[in-house]
Amino acid sequence: MKTVKKLLLILTILSLVVSACKKSIDSGEPGTDPTPIPPNTVTGGLLSFSPNFPSGKEAITFIFDASKGDGGLKNYTGDVYVYTGVITDKSNQAGDWKYNKWDWDQTPPTDVKMKAIGGGKYSLEIKDLNTFYKIPAGETILKLAIIFRNSDGSQTGRNSDGSDIFLPLYKENQLHIRIISPSLEPTFNPSISAVSKVVGEELEVKAISSKPANLSLSLNGKVFQSKDNESTISGTIKLTESGSQLIEAKASSSGENAVANFEFATTGEVEQAEIPSTAKIDGFTRLNNGTSVILTLYAPEKKGIFIIGDFNDWKAQSDYFMKRSPDGKRWWLQIDGLDPQREYAYQFLVDGTLKIADPYAEKILDPDNDTYIPAANYKGNKTYPSGKTTGIVSVFQGKPESYSWGINNFNRPEKNKLVIYELHLRDFLKANNYTTLTDTLSYLKRLGVNALQLMPVNEFEGNSSWGYNPSFYFTPDKFYGSPAMLKKLIDESHKAGMAVILDMVLNHSFGQSPMVQLYFDQGNNRPAANSPWFNAIPTHPYNVGYDFNHESEATKQFTKNVVKFWMQEYKIDGFRFDLSKGFTQKNSGSDVGGWSSYDASRVAIWKDYNKYMKSLDPDNFYVILEHFADDQEEQELSKDGMMLWNNLNASFNEASMGYLPGSNFSRGFYNTHGFQSSENLISYMESHDEERMMYKNLQYGNSAGTYSIKSLATALKRQEMAAAFFFAIPGPKMIWQFGELGYDQSIEENGRTGEKPILWNYKENPDRIKLYQTYAKLIALKKSKAVFNTTNFEYKLDGAIKYIILTGTEETLFIVGNFGVSSQEAKVTLPKTATWYSQLTNEQIALATNNYVKNLAPGEYYIFSDKAK
The missing domain is CATH 2.60.40.10 (Immunoglobulins)
Structure with missing residues (x-):
């Protein structure tokens, strides 16, 4: 008995082990729910479903294979959700989804979470479609519309071409036929399939019907397989002709007929x-x-x-x-x-x-x-x-409408006198199109800017975007208007004395780009190793999208074609090249310091591009780099005539907020960079990429006693003082849209790149208008007075009392201000004794010595010249 019991115990243990092993095998991978694939389900494609001919009157189970389609969720290990709606008899087109189960930006509901069933596959059962989607009476579902995604929507699974997935429904109790091999992707109207064949190869075709019938398979109208009273048919055909091929599967039974087909192309010699x-x-x-x-x-x-x-x-x-x-x-x-x-x-x-x-x-x-x-x-x-x-x-x-230019030879502003206004059309005007911006040029002309810099306007992914996700480089994005509207904007800007600079993104491209798609490694979700243009793995930190290889001859040729097109077709006056430091093949991984160090290859690349642009237009064309590299590298690029972005946001904002330790903005002077000329350094206090100074003033501004920078009027006055010093520094300048009105909405409002409030009502506030008027006066001074281009200057920009002295051949000018939050005595030793005239008011002072001494209240500042206005 003991032996029998012992044997029974061993058998029990073995049974449990076998059961556990079977469960592990069935699940396909550890930690997944071993939900079985429904019986009689045709599997193998991106989307499998059961029953094979769902009518919508019964429960439907569908299975998503993350390794198929565009591979956007391949190797993803988190939860997968179904973003879904329906196409009904009331829909107008493929994009006319109705009764979406939930909004894209919402947290996914629990009933759209899929079950992992192993092998990178996920399943979901919907028991009743009308209840699930809340379909009103009298409306008929034709297709389920589907996108698979992770919880926040940053990763998605779609068809190979990036299109949405559609699961068709079939009329109940009728004869239908489906082609199940080759596996066709579930596009809205399946046509050209994922079939790649050349003349001489064979194609295997398999189809199933909803009930037994007489079945046939044909190629271009010629039957190559038939069966009677069956529900499955398969056959193989040799391909002898190149070009478009039509496969048809037909079923007939008791007067009913059904057809399914797909097209593909066979390549010949x-x-x-x-x-x-x-x-x-x-x-x-x-x-x-x-x-x-x-x-x-x-x-x-x-x-x-x-x-x-x-x-x-x-x-x-x-x-x-x-x-x-x-x-x-x-x-x-x-x-x-x-x-x-x-x-x-x-x-x-x-x-x-x-x-x-x-x-x-x-x-x-x-x-x-x-x-x-x-x-x-x-x-x-x-x-x-x-x-x-x-x-x-x-x-x-063949013969598009041509634009008749009013200005063919625009005289561009000198680099040293450039005052650039950077704007994003979407967030600048509610009617965000070129025509409305053209009508608004008078506002910018009154401000005095002489260059307009547009954030990227060539086709990018989606409609609402900053534009740094480019896809087509010769195509103005239709969201802002037509090519003729853009040309008129440029033409009218020239008539108003304003150059037009385009933000050009050639560090990277995104998946919508046909160049990315031509050579793409679906398995690893990145450009293929044989891509003529792109690196499979980015070579530097902060890369977004897919990284261009600018040592590749194909990329160099493409880049030159892009700049030539915009220079000649649209008469552009310059480019601001986004992420220009990324034009490198020296792999720095995540080492930002290593990426910023001197790179001889990168310098050679930019010199080559600059030489090419000069060959097309040698007349003061602006080549502007967002570089931020080692001073040695930027010095070499500036000597070649290129202009470098110079970010002074942090130091100017610290000064405007009244926090003095980090408020030294002496890097605004070209000599601190080792440059030979001020004309190659474009400084800015704000750009599209920086937190807005007024926002930080109001949120975090310093205070002492009754003086508080968090007060709107005080904060705006601080912006006046910051602008006075900013424009006094020799060299070209850039301002970000609405900085002249004290825009105070955070860059993170609605997400960093999301749409921002457009607040033209600022013009109704007298303090904001005062800031605008001060900007206009400062810009006029900078453009009209040669002293702002002098190479003879001195400054003290640390501490509360800051000053700049500019000495020209015919004029001396100095600016002094108190950036503290309490009264301070200013002492400035001037290069001469003179009568000094305020450039913003009618005030004048006669100094018997060359020492200027005055007690300045917090935020108080002056600009004086020895020449009367």
């Missing part, structure tokens, strides 16, 4: 031919008065590329198969017989699977964002080819 001498080697060229175009694409190592578009009903036809240049790097094709007045939408179909817009397109159509562009900003936009293709498409016109 590639013709080698030189790009015609009449064409650009990159981009598109108009010929024959706009009735012909030559399209080119830089795409080494690709096997075959079709052009699909309005001119061929979006089919991969052999007549639109591109030729390849003998060096194997570029593809090209001439398209004839075009209507020069018509806009044509098109894409490149690369290797049968990837559809991309033209990187050199001057206009694109975005199915996800264009519908939200206000009509006043962009009128008469071309209709997106819904049902024909997916993803962003490019547009060309």
Whole structure:
């Protein structure tokens, strides 16, 4: 008996071990819920679902494979949620989601959290669709609209082309058929699939029907497999022709018929031919008065590329198969017989699977964002080819409307007299378009600025953005207006004496970029190692998006094409290059200090770009770098004529708040950088990237007794004093929008890059108007008086009493102010004895000696010159 009991105990233990092992195996990975895949579910794709033909009247279970599609959640280990709505018989298009389960910015509800079922797969069951989505009576669901995401939405899972996922519903008790192999991604209208084939290869096709029927499979109308009274069919076909192929699966039973199909492209033999001498080697060229175009694409190592578009009903036809240049790097094709007045939408179909817009397109159509562009900003936009293709498409016109420039040879302001006004159109005007900004130039002209710097305006991801997530570099973003509207803004700015500088982002690009998509490692969610333009892994800290490799010849050529386009097509006067220190291949990892140290390769890159821009426009073109590197490196770049950003926000803000230890802004002087001239150092107290000085004044300003910088009137007066010293320092200057009115909303309002309140009502406040008027006077002085460009200066900028003395050939000027919060005696030894005239008031003082001594109240300041106004 003891032996039997012992044996039973051993068997019990073994049974538990086997059960535990089986549970571990079923779950696929430790720590996951081993929820089984529903029986009879067809699996293997991005989205699997059960039942195989859901009608919406029963419970639905669907399974997301995070390794498929765009791979945005591949290797993600946290919770996955379903952001979902529906397409109903009341929807107008793919983007017309209805009855969203929850808002994107909300915390996900518990009933959209998926179960991890192992192997990177997640499942969710919806028991009753109408209840789940709260569908009103009389409205019919056609498709479930889905995006998979993490809790905060920073990572998402979508189709390979970035489009939303759609699960179709089928009418109950009717005959239906589905193609289950090859696995088609669940786009709104599945057409060109993830099938890459060349002539001579075979394709296996499998389909299932909702009930037994007579089934057939055909290629381009020719049946290659059939079965009677079955619910599954499969067959293999050899591909003998290049171009667009149509696979159809048909079912028929008792008078009912059903069809499912998909299209794909088969690549044939590639013709080698030189790009015609009449064409650009990159981009598109108009010929024959706009009735012909030559399209080119830089795409080494690709096997075959079709052009699909309005001119061929979006089919991969052999007549639109591109030729390849003998060096194997570029593809090209001439398209004839075009209507020069018509806009044509098109894409490149690369290797049968990837559809991309033209990187050199001057206009694109975005199915996800264009519908939200206000009509006043962009009128008469071309209709997106819904049902024909997916993803962003490019547009060309054989003979687009030309702009007649009023100013062809603008005389740009001297660098030393530049006063740049940086603005973000979205947050500057409620009607955020170029036309409204054109109408507002009078405000800037009265202020006296002579240069307008626009934050990025070329196409970026989404509509509401700072623009540092660029995707198309030759295309003005339609959210702000049309190309003609932008050209008029530039033209009218020139008429008003203002240069126009564009913020250009060529350190990185984002996933919407066709150049990123052309060579992308889906498994690691980064550019592929063979990308001609991008590093697989960024070489420096603070990189965002995907890092350009500026030692690559392909990147250099692309960069030069971009700057040439804007300089010649839009008559731009200069570029502010974002994150210019990132133009490096010296891998500094996370070492910010190492990244900032002297980099000979980076210097060579920038000298090459600067030389190229000078070759296009040698007349005082502004090349401005957001660099912040070692002084030695910036000295070398400045000697080559480039201008460097100089961030004085911290020291000026400490001074304006009345905190003196960190308030020394002597780095505003070019000699402290080792520069040979002040014209190459662009200083600023605020930029788009800094906390607003007035916000910090009001939140954290110092105080003593009854004097408090947290008081609005006092804080604004402190800004006057800061501005007086700021403009007195020799060299070009930049101000951030509404700094002249004391903008006091935090940069973190609505998120750092989120939309900010537009407060033109500031103009109703007398103290704010006084600040504006002071700015205008200071700017006028800087532009009119040669003494502000002198190389003979002295200063004391530590402590409460600060002063600057400027000595010119014909005039001496000094500024003195008390940045403390209590009265202080000012003592300034001047270079001469004279009668001194206030430059902001009618006050004058006659000094018998060269010593200026005065007790200054906190915030009190003066600008004196030995020349009367």
